[in-house]
Amino acid sequence: MNTDNNAKVPAADPFADERLKRTHFYPRAAQLNIRDAWSAWNGYKFADYYYDAEYEYFCVRNGCATYDICPMQKYFISGADAETMLNRMVSRDITKLNLNRVTYLCWCTDAGRMVDDGTVFRLGADKFMLTCGSPSLAWLRKSAFGFNKLSIIDMSDEIAALSFQGPTSCEVLKQMGLEGIDSLKPFNIIHFPFGDSGGNRDDKPLMVSRTGFTGDLGYELWIKPELALDLWDALYAAGENYGIQPFGEAATNMARLEAGFIMPGMEFNEALKTIHFQHDHSPFELGLGWLVDFKKPHFNGRKALLKERDARPEYTLVKLDIEGNKPAEESHLYSDKRCNHEIGYVTSAMWSPVVKANIALAMVKTKYLQGDIWAEIYYVKELRHYSKTVRCTLQDKPFWAPARTRATPPLAY
Amino acid sequence: MQHYDTIIIGAGHNGLICATYLAKKGQRVLLLEASETLGGLAATREFHPGFKAAVAHTVSHFSAKVARDLNLTAHGFDSPMVPMPTVGLNAAGEHVVLTGIGVDAEIIGVSAEDAASYRQYRQLLQRFVELLEPFWLKTMPRVGDTRWSSLLTFAQLGLKMRLLGKQDMGEFMRLAMLPARDLMDENFDSELLKAVLSWDGLIGSKMAPRSPNASVLTLLYRMSGELGGAHAIPSGGIESLVQALYSAATASGVEVKIGARVGRILIQGNSDGLKTTGVELADGEQINAARVVSSTDPQRTFLELVGVENLEIEFTNRIRRLRCDGYVAKLHLALDGLPNFTGLAKPDGRMIIAVDMDAIEFAFDDAKYGGYSQQPVMEIVVPSLRHESLAPEGKHVLSAHVMYVPYKLKGGWTEDARAALCQRVIDTVAVYAPQIKAQILHSELLTPQDLEQTHQVTGGHWHHGELSVDQMLMMRPTYEAAQYSTPIPGLYLCGAGSHPGGGLMGGPGHNAARKILE
Known part of the structure; x- marks a missing residue:
């Protein structure tokens, strides 16, 4: 063996598969992460904070700030059976969700214990996007068994998503050229041309939903990965005079607590991940009874939840x-x-x-x-x-x- | 629109039994059968002009209580029946023959030591049979249910076990899930005897002598009843049992409709939840009823007739994972005369071809990987000896359960594959009955896939689902549906997929009716 030759080739990274993945916004986010304060979310390198958690929190409350939600799980659920399948899985009535609307909801085991919470976007008569904090494909597949006209695609890596929150966020999006963004109501969805699509009015690769996890005015921006950095640049250019700043997990946690939003691993355990049978939670325990619609004749956990509602949770x-x-x-x-x-x-x-x-x-x-x-x-x-x-x-x-x-x-x- | 108290899906023996019990209590009952004949896997059909056979070719533990309750003797069923000898075939004619019932059984063709061991073994097993006997006709307690009646059933089993005495109780707990191989090796020397005695714990299941699970429990289940594990053919054949059940059903007012395939079970939902309202036939006709009782298998009932959108997710997946692949094929031969088995005066017994337990084990090994054995093991009867109208005068029918024929054959069940297996089985029979090939007028081999098609039973499984520990008792077919009621109000199960299981026994039909009438 020619050892000389070997010495010149850098050794392959023995931990390559173990290293955290980089999100579609990483090149820009890394530049601004001046404290190198990274943690991890769903296998992605994820900012705990960029400069100072409290500063970022104040940006969310007094200006505007971006939160990289690429690691959030996103699933496209489509087909003639999509609505029926989802409606049986979740405890809210999804048949009432109109086109281009988003709803917050949760889904439970047969025993009425919460598997996870998340949001569902209705993107078409039989096309939905479900987003949630941790991988749920196994549960979705279980829930899908028996439905033949259905496709479930994990889009988590295929969509770049950026949460843009704060009182000046709408103004910045307007500055960025998103005409009509100011008439978008909470939980509504709107699509915009972006990048090369300027000339072609039907090509609208940028999806904006008026949603977020801070309790403040805010939006979530969804785009294909190739346009992720262009989106970041356009947003930061427009936001320069509005105090735009990335914020990390620490600031998010402060903002969501003020808004009264629950966090997995803090307020609740996902039912499929607990070992002790009493260490999971029902929506009623978590104050999410309003997500349980008993007018719906059937959904997963209905019987158990009805019993718990009447007996009151411990x-x-x-x-x-x-x-x-x-x-x-x-x-x-x-x-x-x-x-x-x-x-x-x-x-x-x-x-x-x-x-x-x-x-x-x-x-x-x-x-x-x-x-x-x-x-x-x-x-x-x-x-x-x-x-x-x-x-x-x-x-x-x-x-x-x-x-x-x-x-x-x-x-x- | 007609309105019934109860619609029962499937006129197998359990459907007929359940219907009759309900009608006797004054319910207006409609019994729907998809095929043109009654009896399910016990239906007798002509497989060659003048020659008839039923898939279930003998009766061993049909419930005496059911026969009594429904007065089946008056309707033409001759219970108690005359037991047939069980014969372990040997090519040279040195057979092992078991005759008689229960502890009085006699054994020929083994050493004096084996004969003595057999008496002891039989007595021990008999004590266990009696221990379990009452539980086959009981609704099993619901897991986690602390109601009195449930606790009582548990307490009763505990007490009965305790009353066995310390040693027997220990032995029962040790043996209950022991592989048949260990049980036999502990007791006997004769390889043929071991194979014959383990047969009844294995047939119909995906289990071989070395499989730990429920072969001893299954054996004890089959030993329940008056015949103590022996098999018999009623004088009027299996047909007479089905006929008696039908006669009892119609006499109590059950309305029976054949050729009425149910397309789906109708379920209505409102803010009170879901409720069963009736059935829709394949031709679109809807029939209403206060409740629907399904004797078809659990997978077909829930996944096809109810639909997953009406079920919960984990429950659905438990039903989906039920092991329902059948491993028994059925051979029917139309014979020109009485077959002559070397060393047997008359083939009037239940003859088992399995020279030793390894023969069974190796046949199973092939099936595990999607093949079938070149040395198939089987159980043979000549039902026309007892029930003459099955064949024209002077002619006979040979009926055989061929073990370890997989539902899913590697390469699929093509015509060629079926013909090759049929030939293989006939060649094997000919080792013991050398002149038989010249007597064959017609042969028919039904694979588990054929049984699935003709009898609407998932996987072609005799028991609608493996009789294994994880799918038995309060787990049969799965928890939340193991007490005959199901998660959907108004929908019940009464088939072999429910406790205690399949075989011509009648337990599920009896127990379901009692649950409904509670």
């Missing part, structure tokens, strides 16, 4: 306003100040800058919801450890739901 996810300013992260909850009787636990907590309140989502035993709720909070001050017990107040409405989120047309900036 735990209920609630929103808490907590005294003081110390985030109640991972706190245990009690019905008494002396912490003798435990009634639940906090799933997510933060000091909310926009609400100016100490907020949390928490799982509380349903039968104790009427009484006092106390949180035992542990915190650290310059390496000294402290604890305190503070009173919690139930909140019915999302902590933060400004009118601008739903205003059509959105406010101009």
Whole structure:
């Protein structure tokens, strides 16, 4: 063997298959990720934050910011049986979903435990796009068995998707030339020409939905991978004077908590991934009873869910306003100040800058919801450890739901 | 539009039994049969001018309670029947012959040691048969159900096991899922005897002597009833049993319609959920009923007649995964005269061709990989000896269950493949009955695929689904449908795919009717 020759060829990466994949926006996102703060989502290299989580959060709330949702799972479900198949799988009535509309929904096991939540886009009479946080092809295939006029395609890698959120987002899209974007209502979909298609008005490769995960005005942009970087460049050029900034997982987590949105791995476990049979959740536990439509004669988990609705779930996810300013992260909850009787636990907590309140989502035993709720909070001050017990107040409405989120047309900036 | 209390799909013996029980309680019952004959796999049909046979060629554990309840004797069924000897064939004529019933059975052709072991073995098994006997005609408890009646069934089984005594209880738990091979090797020396005794635990299943699973349980199931595991042919043939069931059904007011293939089960939905409202026949006619009871197999019932859109996802996938591939083919020979088996005065027994357990095992090995054995193993009877009208005077019918013929043959069941297997089976029979080839007027071989076609049973499986531990008792056909009711209100199961299983026994039809009348 000629060892000299070998030395000149760089050794093949022995971990090539194990390395995280790069999203379609990676070349631009990597440039802006000045802290190199990467984590992973569905096998993709994914920004935790780019510069500073709090700064990015303020960009979402006061300007506009992009969140790379390429790693989100996207499935095209089409064919004459598509509506029937999906309608049996999910607990909302999908027959009521109009063309070019999006709906948030969840789907459950036969036992009424939540497999996942996600959104469904109606792209045609018999064409849907389902998006969700983690791979669901196995469940979709199981759900599809017995339907012959059906095709399910995993489009996760074939669609570049960018969430664009914040009060100035509509203005920036207008600047980018998306005519009529300001009349797009929440959960509606619209298609635009983009790139080379300028001359051909029927070629509309850019799909925009007025959706998002921040509780603010925002859009999600969907395009084929070849046009991903062009889209990024056009957006950042238009957004230059509107404070455009990429935001990562950390800022998303803050914004979604203020909006009262749940996160897998924090508020709930996907039912197919738990080992202990009580460690998964029903929509009723998670405050998602409004996603369960019992007027529908049949859907997966209906019988079990009906039973649970009538018996009430053991735990209920609630929103808490907590005294003081110390985030109640991972706190245990009690019905008494002396912490003798435990009634639940906090799933997510933060000091909310926009609400100016100490907020949390928490799982509380349903039968104790009427009484006092106390949180035992542990915190650290310059390496000294402290604890305190503070009173919690139930909140019915999302902590933060400004009118601008739903205003059509959105406010101009 | 006509309105019935109950529509039953399929006029096999279970459909007939269930219908009769319901009609006797005053229900207006319509029994629909897709084919032109009654009896399902027990239907007798002419396979050659003047020659008739039924796929199910003997009766072994038909429920005495059902016969009594439905007064079948008055309708022409001669129960109790005369048991036939079981014969392990040997090419040189040195056969092993088992006669008699239960613990009184006698054995010829083995050593004195084997004969003594057999008596002990038979007594032990008899205690287990009696332990299980009451449970075949019971609704199994629902998994996770803490209601009294369910707990009572469990408690009863526990108590019965405890009453066996410490040693027998231990033995029962040890033997229940033992491979037949181990059970036989522990008890006997004669290879032919071992093969014959393991046969009844295996036939109809995708199991061979070395398969751990339910061969001993299946054996005990078949040993239930008055014949204690022996087989018999009623004097009027299998036909007389079907005829008696039909007569009992019509006498109680059941309306029977043949040539009425059900296209789908009608299910209506509103904000109260789903409900069964009747059936639609293949020709589009709709018939309403308060409930529909299906004796056709679970896969056909749920996946074809109900439709997955009316079922839950995990349930659907459990039904989809039921193992329903049949492994038994049926040979019918029209013979010019009585066949002469070397060393047998008269072929009036149930004759088994399997020289040893390896012969069974190797035949199974071929079938596992989509082939069939060049040395097929089989069970033969000459039903025309007992039921003369099956053949013209002086002529006879030979009927054989040929084991380990796969439903899915590599290369497919072409005419050539069927003919080649038929020839192979005839050649094998000729080893024991050397003159038989000259007597054959006509031969017919039905593969599991043929049985699926002619009898509308998925996979051509005798039991509508393997009788294996994961598909037995409260798991038969699968949980949430194992108590004859199904996830859809108004839809019930009463066929072999439900507890206790197939064979001409009548348990599912009896149990389903009781559940419906609860």
